[in-house]
Amino acid sequence: MKAVILSGGFGTRLRPLTVNTPKSMVPVLNTPFLDYFIKRLKAQKVTDIALAVSYLAEPIQDYFGDGSKFGVNLTYTVEKNPLGTAGAVKNAGGFIDEPTLVFNGDVFTDIDLAAMIEHHNKNKAVLTIALTPVEDPTSYGLVETDQENKITRFLEKPSADEITTNMINAGTYIIEPEVMSLIPEETNCSFERDIFPMLLRKKKNVFAFPTDCYWMDLGRPENYFQLHYDLLDGKSNQYSFNNNKRKVAAGSNCKIHQSARIIGPAVIGENCIIGEDVQIKGPVVIGPNCQISNSSVVDDCIIWESVHVEPFARIKHTIVADKSHIGSGSTIEGAVLGSNTIIGYGQHVKPGKLVSPNSIISFNNSL
Secondary structure (H helix, E strand, O other), rough: OEEEEEEOOOOOHHHHOOOOOOHHOOOOOOOEEEHHHHHHHOOOOOOOOEEEEOOHHHHHHHHHOHHHHHHOOEEEEEEOOOOOHHHHOOOHHHOOOEEEEEOOEEEEEEOOOOHHHHHHHHOOOOOOEEEOOOOHHHHHHHEOOOOOEEEEEEOOOHHHHHHHOOOEEEEEEEEEEHHHHOOOOOOOOOOHHHHHHHHHHHHOEEEEEEEOOOEEEOOOHHHHHHHHHHHHHOOOOOOOOOOOOOEEEEEOOOOOOOOOEOOOOOOOOOOOOOOOOOOOOOEEEOOOOOOOOOEEEEEEOEEOOOOOEEEOOEEOOOOEOOOEEOOOEEEOOOOOOOOOOOOOOOEEEOOOEOOOOHHHHHHHOOO
């Protein structure tokens, strides 16, 4: 079996983090999000993988290359114009010549792929869609099924009075090659709104694979935070902290002053410097090549690589993208800072602020 990962989205809901970084390369515990997909597929011996890319494709291609260092074979299909979920798969051309897994590239999930493939084959399905329960289905694609898990109806983003089930499209599919003939060439076309309902109208075998395994939509900063909390808490089988919720894991070549106080869970990347009297209060993730200077406080934060936090700064429940600089004595709480942001000496960034990349926040330009 082959796989296609839809990795071309603009990541608008995650901005400003995705202005300079493609959503599929956003770090999760200091590892690119897409890396988790690749490892899961390789573990299932699915090694022929197409990445459907568009926005900021080069960082993805530079990191993964042809896939050989990850033990897989990667093919890239580039959209010149947005083609939608189905159009992006159609853009893969002759790649899909056998049953193929298709993934929305913004979902982190532990779906049992081997069981899903078995379910698909057993039912002789043209299409199998993984379903997952959520508390509020109104932001997703609701899917109704019969007692045999055959899909009977799709409803995208239902209103509250239209909700008949809490099971939603989980963004993982298995499609047969014949589905490709229904997708028009070089046309913006959606699986969810166009192709899946068409298959029902044609009375094709379309089945659901319901699962209650771990599932998280990466789309918003609060979900990005929650994904990290969940992984550090052992809620996914894709990361293990050895069942020690207060553990501290530091990478190689880190210099941590003996007076620094670190309360886990905390993951610290390689080549970091943690200065005198620093307080780190987990859950915290700090990327490689960061410097957290004397007497600063980092509490419940995700900090990307090459970030410098000067002395006496206080940062709480904040995401700081790469190559940013936090000035001495500044305070930041509940914010999201894009890459290359500079926060000047003694500045206060108010909760809820989204700071664009390359911003300079000083006394003359405060938040």
